Amino acid sequence: MIIPLRCVGIDVSKHHLDIFDEAIGASERIDNATQAITQLVARWRCDTLVVFEATGVYDLELREALRQAGVRFARINPARARDFARASGQLAKTDPIDARMLAAFARAMTPATEQVATPARNALARLAKRRDQLVSMRAQEKNRRSEAEDRAMAERIGRLIAVLDDEIAEIEAEISALIKAEQEIAEDAQLMRSLPGIGPVACMQLLAQMPELGRVGPKQVAALAGLAPFNVDSGTYRGKRKIGGGRKRIRDALYMAALNAVRRADPFKAFYERLRKAGKPAKLALIAVARKLLTVLNAMMRDRKPYMIAPST
Numbered sequence: 618m619i620i621p622l623r624c625v626g627i628d629v630s631k632h633h634l635d636i637f638d639e640a641i642g643a644s645e646r647i648d649n650a651t652q653a654i655t656q657l658v659a660r661w662r663c664d665t666l667v668v669f670e671a672t673g674v675y676d677l678e679l680r681e682a683l684r685q686a687g688v689r690f691a692r693i694n695p696a697r698a699r700d701f702a703r704a705s706g707q708l709a710k711t712d713p714i715d716a717r718m719l720a721a722f723a724r725a726m727t728p729a730t731e732q733v734a735t736p737a738r739n740a741l742a743r744l745a746k747r748r749d750q751l752v753s754m755r756a757q758e759k760n761r762r763s764e765a766e767d768r769a770m771a772e773r774i775g776r777l778i779a780v781l782d783d784e785i786a787e788i789e790a791e792i793s794a795l796i797k798a799e800q801e802i803a804e805d806a807q808l809m810r811s812l813p814g815i816g817p818v819a820c821m822q823l824l825a826q827m828p829e830l831g832r833v834g835p836k837q838v839a840a841l842a843g844l845a846p847f848n849v850d851s852g853t854y855r856g857k858r859k860i861g862g863g864r865k866r867i868r869d870a871l872y873m874a875a876l877n878a879v880r881r882a883d884p885f886k887a888f889y890e891r892l893r894k895a896g897k898p899a900k901l902a903l904i905a906v907a908r909k910l911l912t913v914l915n916a917m918m919r920d921r922k923p924y925m926i927a928p929s930t
Contacts, residue, residue, distance in 0.1 A: 624639045625666070626669070638720070646712075658682045659686070667689070668723040669693075676692065732829045738825060741792065745825045748785060751785050752785060761774055806820050808918060813924070831915060831918025832919070835912045842867045845860065
């Protein structure tokens with residue numbers, strides 16, 4: 618006997634959740650709070666697919682409750698949800714309407730469920746995000762110091778930069794301690810760092826934001842990172858293929874890793890040079906190297922084997 622899939626759409630906001638459960642056929646609203654969410658999720662089982670838009674910290678409680686209950690869920694890009702609504706002829710927009718639309722999206726599209734991150738990886742992601750914020754603030758302050766018109770102002774800015782330096786160092790130490798304390802994460806980090814070009818920052822971002830590594834195919838992992846080129850063709854017209862979407866922070870980290878890899882005498886440098894000799898622009902060649910790095914990483918994580926340069930023949 619095949620158990621039919623139960624589709625649920627949830628519109629997430631800061632203070633409340635609007636839910637449309639196909640099995641009930643009516644909308645309801647609850648507080649976006651731990652107790653209310655726990656009671657809600659207790660209704661569902663493994664035959665349920667819950668879909669909601671990615672809303673950053675506002676869906677954190679919901680994700681954790683679904684993870685603990687073993688209920689499948691998919692977080693989708695809000696633009697994708699809106700495109701589906703327009704394609705369905707649904708132009709009005711309210712929270713209950715959005716919840717109903719997301720349930721219909723789940724039924725029609727059956728989106729891939731999210732690879733659930735562990736609490737340790739979630740903590741790592743929060744630390745990595747804060748580090749990025751502080752690094753960005755420090756870069757802005759350094760620019761302001763270079764443009765300061767008098768010495769006193771430059772010194773004021775310099776004191777703030779010193780504070781940011783200390784805070785960044787403290788967070789990096791906490792990240793390092795967290796990675797070492799969690800055996801699974803530590804083993805993953807050791808594997809990743811064996812690949813040329815993957816430094817501590819790229820490794821940290823991959824650990825935090827790519828739990829799918831080693832669990833999906835090469836094309837899917839490239840799409841998740843926004844490194845999969847998409848065709849732009851129509852009739853006899855053949856446009857330039859472009860990358861887009863995906864997780865920008867991962868793409869940025871892999872681009873920097875590609876810059877490091879092509880400076881070393883290994884297959885990635887040779888691959889880059891072949892592309893350049895074939896007339897490819899430098900940036901396009903680096904993006905190709907970034908995708909190659911990700912593909913190799915995915916295979917390494919799948920096979921649980923460190924990187925080894927193939928012997929020359």
